[in-house]
Amino acid sequence: MNYNWDFHAVLQSWDLFxxxxxxxxxxxxxxxxxxVVIGFLTCAARLSGLWGVNAIARVxxxxxxxxxxxxxxxWFYYAFPLLIGGSIDNRVAALLTLSLYVGAFxxxxxxxxxxxxxxxxxxxxAAIGMSSWQSMYRIILPQAMKRVLPSFINxxxxxxxxxxxxxxxxxxxxxxxxxxxNGQTYRPLESYTLMAGLYIAMLLPLTQAADWIExxxxxxx
Amino acid sequence: xxxxxxxxxxxxxxxSLRKSYGTHEVLKGxxxxxxxxxxxxxxGPSGSGxxxxxxCLNMMETPTQGTxxxxxxxxxxxxxxxxxxxxxxxxxxxxxxxFQHFNLFPHKTVLQNVTEGPIIVCRRTRKEAxxxxxxxxxxxxxxxxxxxxxxxxxxxxxxxxAIARALAMEPEVLLLDEVxxxxxxxxxxxxxxxxxxxxxxxxxxxxVTHEMAFAADVATRILFLDQGVxxxxxxxxxxxxxxxxxxxxxxVARFNG
Ligand SMILES: Nc1ncnc2c1ncn2[C@@H]1O[C@H](COP(=O)(O)OP(=O)(O)OP(=O)(O)O)[C@@H](O)[C@H]1O
Ligand SMILES: [Mg+2]
Numbered sequence: 001m002n003y004n005w006d007f008h009a010v011l012q013s014w015d016l017f018x019x020x021x022x023x024x025x026x027x028x029x030x031x032x033x034x035x036v037v038i039g040f041l042t043c044a045a046r047l048s049g050l051w052g053v054n055a056i057a058r059v060x061x062x063x064x065x066x067x068x069x070x071x072x073x074x075w076f077y078y079a080f081p082l083l084i085g086g087s088i089d090n091r092v093a094a095l096l097t098l099s100l101y102v103g104a105f106x107x108x109x110x111x112x113x114x115x116x117x118x119x120x121x122x123x124x125x126a127a128i129g130m131s132s133w134q135s136m137y138r139i140i141l142p143q144a145m146k147r148v149l150p151s152f153i154n155x156x157x158x159x160x161x162x163x164x165x166x167x168x169x170x171x172x173x174x175x176x177x178x179x180x181x182n183g184q185t186y187r188p189l190e191s192y193t194l195m196a197g198l199y200i201a202m203l204l205p206l207t208q209a210a211d212w213i214e215x216x217x218x219x220x221x
Numbered sequence: 222x223x224x225x226x227x228x229x230x231x232x233x234x235x236x237s238l239r240k241s242y243g244t245h246e247v248l249k250g251x252x253x254x255x256x257x258x259x260x261x262x263x264x265g266p267s268g269s270g271x272x273x274x275x276x277c278l279n280m281m282e283t284p285t286q287g288t289x290x291x292x293x294x295x296x297x298x299x300x301x302x303x304x305x306x307x308x309x310x311x312x313x314x315x316x317x318x319x320f321q322h323f324n325l326f327p328h329k330t331v332l333q334n335v336t337e338g339p340i341i342v343c344r345r346t347r348k349e350a351x352x353x354x355x356x357x358x359x360x361x362x363x364x365x366x367x368x369x370x371x372x373x374x375x376x377x378x379x380x381x382x383a384i385a386r387a388l389a390m391e392p393e394v395l396l397l398d399e400v401x402x403x404x405x406x407x408x409x410x411x412x413x414x415x416x417x418x419x420x421x422x423x424x425x426x427x428x429v430t431h432e433m434a435f436a437a438d439v440a441t442r443i444l445f446l447d448q449g450v451x452x453x454x455x456x457x458x459x460x461x462x463x464x465x466x467x468x469x470x471x472x473v474a475r476f477n478g
Contacts, residue, residue: 123320124383127313129338129390134341138337143328146328
């Protein structure tokens with residue numbers, strides 16, 4: 001096979017790639033930010049000990065964990081507007097779906113970390129007169145969050161990649177822009193290889209960081 | 222000596238204390254009154270309810286029936302004080318507890334473990350809390366370890382830090398549940414001598430222990446718990462040297478044998 005690589009035409013559209021990458025980063029970090037908030041609230045609901053609140057949180061989690069993200073995006077963009085009798089901006093639908101999706105997973109990660117902390121830690125905090133809120137905030141959460149940091153980063157890496165699905169509802173992210181450039185240049189190999197390279201450049205440091213943190217946590221345990 | 226009515230007033234009391242887990246009744250109506258400076262040792266076979274009892278005294282377990290009184294005030298089941306009743310939060314500020322498995326905060330240094338209560342619960346300044354903590358750490362012989370993390374300490378050192386952490390609340394009563402049972406035999410002595418020192422300084426304590434000689438040595442009173450009731454109580458001589466209850470006789474014989 002002697003394909004003639006030629007990035008010249010593709011690189012002429014570097015601004016599109018850069019813009020797409022920027023959009024990808026925004027949706028990733030935006031949804032991670034909202035997802036963390038949703039995850040904490042859901043986790044609190046799950047641990048609240050209130051039957052109804054716990055049930056609602058569970059239903060939400062399972063709905064979002066048991067359907068593909070692609071299906072969720074299509075549903076929120078095409079089906080949800082009919083339900084509420086209006087229309088929804090594709091960017092809003094994308095951010096909403098991504099946030100709810102990752103929030104469901106974060107909630108489970110946080111919950112796992114919190115319940116993994118030894119009962120003796122709760123007792124020691126209680127024994128010096130801490131309220132359950134003080135104990136959670138000062139004693140349990142710091143240990144739990146440290147323990148789940150690698151899982152949290154891994155889920156966030158997956159989220160970065162998942163963001164590429166928003167292109168199906170025409171949000172102009174990196175994947176969308178690669179397709180646009182391909183359409184203009186008829187250079188699929190270069191367009192899509194460049195896109196893949198950009199994803200790797202963004203995510204490799206993150207996965208390495210997760211591994212490094214995991215190793216360090218093992219040592220300090 | 223002047224007669225001070227405060228001296229003999231009970232610091233902490235348990236009145237008709239009952240505790241069940243499901244249908245299993247573990248404590249079947251216990252009464253205890255600890256006067257200031259008293260050191261009570263709780264002995265008894267495994268499963269007799271010693272831990273459950275001592276954990277009811279700071280409401281770590283909620284009694285099914287009966288009352289805990291602290292400084293002659295009933296303790297309610299809520300965290301905050303209300304009216305005549307004091308809350309669990311207040312009770313625990315004044316009644317310290319030391320655990321078998323230390324339960325130090327692994328993400329905090331030795332010093333931070335000890336200052337956590339004074340700063341967060343008692344709202345003392347960091348400077349005050351640190352001075353107090355360093356003083357306590359030197360009392361338990363660990364001043365030079367103040368910046369170490371718990372994982373780097375031996376079991377005996379961990380337990381001494383845990384004692385300092387409890388003392389930092391300046392408690393009026395200290396509850397100790399088998400605090401040497403998780404230690405290697407050669408480390409037991411250093412912890413017992415710290416407790417001995419506290420007893421000499423007049424600290425009011427309830428101690429669950431299997432160290433019979435230590436109980437006899439340090440306790441002003443010994444309680445033999447059996448099947449959820451106080452089966453015998455008295456001085457060390459009475460309970461350990463002249464037991465009357467046949468089950469206590471058997472229990473003591475095993476330790477002397
Ligand atoms: N959380 C719990 N749920 C159900 N049963 C419990 C619980 N905690 C204790 N028990 C039961 O209560 C009884 C008394 O337990 P406790 O731990 O108070 O005994 P103990 O005298 O401290 O024994 P040991 O010397 O082994 O520490 C045991 O039969 C135990 O199985
Ligand atoms: Mg016990």
